[in-house]
Amino acid sequence: MKLRFAPSPTGFLHVGGARTAIFNLLHARRYGGTMLLRIEDTDVERSRQRHAEQIVSSLQWLGIGWDEGPIYQSDRLDRYRVRARELVDTGKAYRCYCTVEELEAERAEAERAGKQWHYSGRCRNLTASPDDPHVIRFAVPAGVIEFHDLIRGDVQFEGELIDDFVLLRSDGNPTYHLSVVVDDIDMEITHVARGDDHLSNTPKHVVLFRAFGAPVPSFAHLPLILGSDKKRLSKRTGATSAEEYREMGIVPEALFNFLTLLGWSPGENREIFTRDDSAHWFDLAGVNKAPAVFDPEKLLWMNGQYLMRMSADEIYPHLAPFLGEPPHRLDDVRAMIELHKMRARTLRELAEQLATYFADDDAIAYDPETVKKHLKGENLAPRLRALHDALAATEPFEITTSEAALRRLGEAEGVSAAKLIHPLRLALTGKGASPPIFDVAVVLGKERALKRLRRLIERLPELTSSGV
């Protein structure tokens, strides 16, 4: 068994393409088959080497591996020409001398007349010099073309309704139809899983396989991934490339898991699972028929689940690029990550939360809402000074000891611990919400925590006076 992912390098790796690659990989892994990566760059106008590299890099990032390739179709142009000529020699394809301009004019006229245009097939029985400019068209046989699809079941098309399509362009380059079939034969592909948008191309490929006398592979047409507008996912409705999600701070394992669940389910209410798990359960025949809407909210949730379950050491390599300059060492951020990983849905959010710890102690910005809410009451200044001294006297400075010190003070003063905790949080983080404040204090370190508390106390008059 052999499967392949065959993107054309005309842009970044689309999430739909990523899912196609995943499904191919999973099916191959499930049945001990091999996976091939093939770059379909026969369209010289639109293909770019940098896109091919970008796609390869996105696949690697996502953890989508392959056993063979990447093979570039542009390296095999001669092979396609040879195969096309074979079909001409056996009368299964023919030279067509119609120019693009002529056909374009015909098409325009048909449209004006409100009619459906079809290629007439008029060059089928023509004999002209092979030296004149021409394309090679396949002579599509009449009759029903039937094939089996692992996902849809039996599908059939009427051969009469399919135009004689071009195999070789006038510049000698193959079209997709030729190169894909020639390659799938040469590379002994047994299962072709690709987007649903190819379903109506498949009868063309089936007749080509037959014309070459090659076995027809099994097909699986994957339902499309839709945007919230229920149309094919496009930039209008959200991020479309794997790269964008990477930049957003999605970890590859989460995106892989999420994409796997779009159009497929392992059953038994399982949602979070590893690549190995899914490779164990997956089967193309179990893929849904209906298209699926990409829900970014659920991706975010799932990414949060992954962050939560990963260790700080696992998160760090992914997080580092988001932390900015100067670089932070793992040992310096491990405790912070541990404290915040269940509070962030993306690496970006996580990095933003950690910024508090890297901030200058004299530059904490106090959230006005929180100031209004928690900096009030009688004797606030003296009480906070007492808190400062109590914490200063705490040795060793740990979560339990600092909390005990604060609670003792609260009792002595006859106020609830909350009356001290909220201002302390504001002092240490500038915000109204944070991880448990004694954890924050310990991560910050005694010196810096006290410094931040002193700064708040100093600025108390201006913060509380005008109410501004």
Next chain:
RNA sequence: GGCGCAUUCGUCUAGGGGUCCAGGACGCCGCCCUCUCACGGCGGUAACACGGGUUCAAAUCCCGUAUGCGCUACCA
């Protein structure tokens, strides 16, 4: 227009004739936990597109309708 494919909560889905007045997840809304936030726990909201058949029985099978999407290139 032609051809093709599809249709279960807003979204992802389970389900393949009786166990389904339809299960799980995201989101949303309550409550609990609690120093806040998050996590977690508990509960709630919400769906078989429509119409005909077949059958003792249909979300599940058949037909039609509607709607949506895809393709209809010397793009893939």
